[in-house]
Amino acid sequence: MNQEIRIVLVEDNKAYTKSLLEIIGLSGDMVCVETYATTGSCESAYSADAPPEADVILLDLKIPQKGGLSLVPMLRERAPDSAIVVLTSNDDYRTVLEAIKLGVVGYVLKDTSVADLRRIIREVNDGGSVIDPQLSRHVLAAFREDEGLESGLLSDREREVLELMAEGLVKKEVAEKLGISYSAVALYTSNIYEKLQVPNVAAAVATAIRKGII
CATH class of the missing domain: 3.40.50.2300 (Response regulator)
Structure with missing residues (x-):
């Protein structure tokens, strides 16, 4: 047990x-x-x-x-x-x-x-x-139109993956939404964490917003 x-x-x-x-x-x-x-x-x-x-x-x-x-x-x-x-x-x-x-x-x-x-x-x-997905959408909506000083840190696809994960989608759902493979999403996620130097989605969202990336 x-x-x-x-x-x-x-x-x-x-x-x-x-x-x-x-x-x-x-x-x-x-x-x-x-x-x-x-x-x-x-x-x-x-x-x-x-x-x-x-x-x-x-x-x-x-x-x-x-x-x-x-x-x-x-x-x-x-x-x-x-x-x-x-x-x-x-x-x-x-x-x-x-x-x-x-x-x-x-x-x-x-x-x-x-x-x-x-x-x-x-x-x-x-x-x-x-x-909470309600909070993620609210937070992202406030910053999505701001280009930000470091907006080029993530690729367009990495930003898409991060935004979808911030809205509560798991990797499999992100893959289906974007029409790409699960392994591709896993790779994008790994790249996001490495570039932002964070361990998880919550920290990635906070860092990306703070830097004006999303």
Whole structure:
């Protein structure tokens, strides 16, 4: 039997916390090991000699005191093996970019379906990264018409691949959309990561937007 995915939940809304605990508890392969309702309580726990061991940290942005984003640098330092996923109602693209630059591997809106949320948790636990498709489209729309100083860093095809992946398409779907082979998409993706010096799609999107590439 596979080991359960250990989750830490940082969320102050009691009703939403209860809902998340039910989603996690009924998943069959996940368990919530700790919950925190303030930045202070989370900081105290992770500042201890033996911080919580978790595979995934679900982090709300609007928790009391300092706000969720303030926790990310500390969480990355104290729990480097935990995948941090922002789960929020905040769809401002500037906040998305800031969160990704700080090192979160997922940014997901709270109206995400139960099935999608479980899929996202499993995906980031396996080393993947996720930006809510609604947010990706919103972010890209704000920058797509800007040529940018480094727009030539990626080829036209690489930009197409990155934009489609940012919208939530997997490599197979990108290949079908563009009418090219899966191996070609895999090669383009590898080139994108190498050129932007990033490890995943979320970081690639953030870097490309910051540089004005997409």
